[in-house]
Amino acid sequence: MSTPAALFANITQNTQIAPDIYLMEIEAEIAEAAQPGQFLHIRCSDTFAPLLRRPISISDADKKTGKVEIIYRVIGQGTHLLCQKRPGDRLDIIGPLGRGFPMPEEGKTSIIIGGGIGVAPLLYLAKQIAKDHKNGHLPLTFLGFATKQEAFGIDFLSSLGIKATICTDDGTLGYKGFPTTLFKEHLNQYQDKSNLIIYACGPKPLLSSIKDIAAGEHITAYLSLEERMACGVGACLGCSVKSSQAGYKKVCKDGPVFEAGEIELE
Amino acid sequence: MSTPAALFANITQNTQIAPDIYLMEIEAEIAEAAQPGQFLHIRCSDTFAPLLRRPISISDADKKTGKVEIIYRVIGQGTHLLCQKRPGDRLDIIGPLGRGFPMPEEGKTSIIIGGGIGVAPLLYLAKQIAKDHKNGHLPLTFLGFATKQEAFGIDFLSSLGIKATICTDDGTLGYKGFPTTLFKEHLNQYQDKSNLIIYACGPKPLLSSIKDIAAGEHITAYLSLEERMACGVGACLGCSVKSSQAGYKKVCKDGPVFEAGEIELE
């Protein structure tokens, strides 16, 4: 695992890419270490309002340029303050944090399933899988959004040669329905499913559904979870998720990516 | 007294005019009612950091253009947030508040004495006295600053035809010393001092010194005071200053301008 650092990064871009959704690009040394599925813990204000940092996944990182990207939805005080920052402002971050997605072993077929803002970390994952030539394939990608307007990341994937299957709840873009439904149908075409590996991030129902499918079909699946965080580094024991063994795991340190069998989603 | 209103004003200008000192211009209906010596109670943040409003004097107001000006020094969280606002942002204010400076009666000679940021409200006062032709004179003005760099308002006064006597603590502009010293010397030239009326705003030692002189020479003096405020409207009884009778007066409602004899300055 990479060693996290606390630092001030320089903001180079902060643009709205969909209603209430922003893409921020920063310059940070951690671009080198950042793995898909890891996150940054961001202080959105230098006052006590809000007091705590906000965890946001890394949606892209480039060793060469030293740039890191995040994509976030404005929902409350923290993300509201975030979206008001401008290029040239500095951003107080800790990262990269957590256990990211493990890369597929050679010969595996990767399937990526994302919903809503959960698509963000999967973009970086898709890029790394696509780049990883020993793997020899592009990930199959299913993405769901509420509506056409809210879709993002499709061009990014296209530029990697990935033609994602898109669905929207209202049918305004791609298929009408959930990505899990399409994925389930798609699964039928495989005789041998033992070769598949699933990566998912999105709302709880999406994750639960993937967990059930993976368990039923004996497919390895990695899920990226969310929980309220204080420290982000494993010190406060605040971000617990029920372990399938006894006790709790910590989303910030044991995750945010878990093998579906490791944890319980109530 | 004018009726205060709570409103959002449009910021039209917010410029640094000296190190740590800013001039902000806003568009607000209250320009009509604003009297010299009154203040605005400003919410510097829409979060709880800081929680309370900050009182800032009105340094100019123009009925015709509907513009109000304030001049403030950045010293803490509130004023720091204030100086980051830009034209087009809105400002949450209550005002105009408090009892301002009473205009000099006909035939009186007005003397204005200010120190540091305390000069701000005196600029508007000087303008109103200068305009008030029945009074038939320009106010005699003594202003003190720490150093040349920190001086402000001099051009504003010149444009009114007022040639202020300036002093600085370090002698980098005008006389070296305190405005109270110069004023004391100046006083000697009057045989009959009963015709004078003094207006002062600045640090406590300046006000105390004026209060002593005024008492000794039996001159009417109006002092603008500061005290920590919560409500700004007389409801919390937080901003007390010792009355020269029994009990306390409220800076926000009974003042901020007091006749020197009304209050005790410890």
Add this chain to the structure above:
Amino acid sequence: MTDNTDLTVNIAGIKMQNPVMVASGTFGFGNEYKNFYDINKLGALVTKGLTLMPKAGNPPPRIHETPAGVLNSVGLENPGVEQFIAKEWPCLSKLKIPVIANISGDTVEDYYKIAKQLSTLENLAALEVNISCPNVEKGGLAFGQEPESASEVIKAVREATRLPIIAKLSPNVSHIQKIAEAVVSAGADAISLINTLLGMAIDIHSMGPVFCRKFAGLSGPAVKPVALRMVWEVYEAVSVPIIGMGGITTWQDAVEFILAGATAVAVGTANFVNPIAPIEIIEGLKTYLYLKETNLHDLIGAAH
């Protein structure tokens, strides 16, 4: 859509058109906020704390800001009950909403006397008995920290008046339920809580306490979690109505207190930040009830 939402509540006979009051000491005698809205729109008005004799209050500074909170050391500055009746009451009594007098005393006898005097006022809706002021030398907080002394004060006031009695409790106690039970047995018709938390600040430049009286009372958003917990506890202990307060700045805060068991809420420190906060809270409550398709009475204590 929400204009005929029923927000009326009845607290121990005090009929209020809505459950949003203003907290004692944050609204003077009602004159200052008249400029900002029609204060007849409030549920009720609680006066600044009154004492038998006039009180000059504490020397400055009286206010110190803390993270999301305010420390105050006003020290019950007030004109005394006689001047109140002579100067403030004529205007207050003309309001269309219930006016509640908040009272304090140095001794149990003081409480008795002031209650007796105020009971002569026609139209006065109730007495809120402050047994929890941290900012005065004698009495105040000390009365509210033990069930016995709290009960003694309320009994004396009960003897002095037929007005509804609201006991205002201090949060600076180990067992708020015991104090609540004691004041109810002693005759309190309702309970309001919380008064301020005892706190302090130190000036690191002068190296001494900020306030002359050293300790001061903490209020504002910072204290909300504590206040809410105490309303919850008291709701489970007694059956008289509760007036919840402590850091309420938005209608969402008000809803939290009502769900915790408050029949009404009071807005204190928030008045300083946003003078029209009480009105915004009333409007927000209406919308919430409309969207949740419920009514105020079903909301009270619904989180239990």
Add this chain to the structure above:
Amino acid sequence: MTDNTDLTVNIAGIKMQNPVMVASGTFGFGNEYKNFYDINKLGALVTKGLTLMPKAGNPPPRIHETPAGVLNSVGLENPGVEQFIAKEWPCLSKLKIPVIANISGDTVEDYYKIAKQLSTLENLAALEVNISCPNVEKGGLAFGQEPESASEVIKAVREATRLPIIAKLSPNVSHIQKIAEAVVSAGADAISLINTLLGMAIDIHSMGPVFCRKFAGLSGPAVKPVALRMVWEVYEAVSVPIIGMGGITTWQDAVEFILAGATAVAVGTANFVNPIAPIEIIEGLKTYLYLKETNLHDLIGAAH
């Protein structure tokens, strides 16, 4: 200029190179913050609360943000004393700074047993006895709310160990001085305060408490005024050293606590906000002492 400033303090025999510790439960067992600075620079490290048996802790959510504060309902999740000794101690014992074990129990006997077991550890600097945890069913807070029960726990620990005992007090009491006096008579060598204030939050959408256990512990800048007042009070009541905590985020805060009577301070919630807060506080303290031309020992309690 300030590098040879003497910041050493001695708390009941615990020799610290500076008075800045990290608070229990906010620093795990010391592994997580090693990435951000050399933790051997701290004054001392206090472990996450330990219990005799392993504890799974409370179900999520465990964290809820409030104005300038945090409510937590972690529920003392910990591996139990045996696993602690086997897995965490080897690493902790290699630190060059004093390590203090924070302990909790459901019964007085639990406290005795865990103290006994920990006393076998060479190098363990002290026991901090938590009689104030609001997040567990049995014991915890209840022990710390009455002088008698607080005293019983400390007596049992005193019998079990020759290690210095730091009693960690709860702020949820009417008279903190009485509790402080009781634990000192029972054998406590030092006092740390405050633990979290009992608070709660309600989810207005689901209309129920945010936390499964309803109440949770409030910490962070919001509580600082209350913590400071309690340090002041306890300083006037007892003569053992005090470790002050509650909302300390800057060196200015630390100075306030020291002026109020704390010999050392602990940084808790601030670690989450600014991982290098403790180091910044140490540096700030040095500069303050230099500019004020004073030394740490003259500062302790200097505001009284």
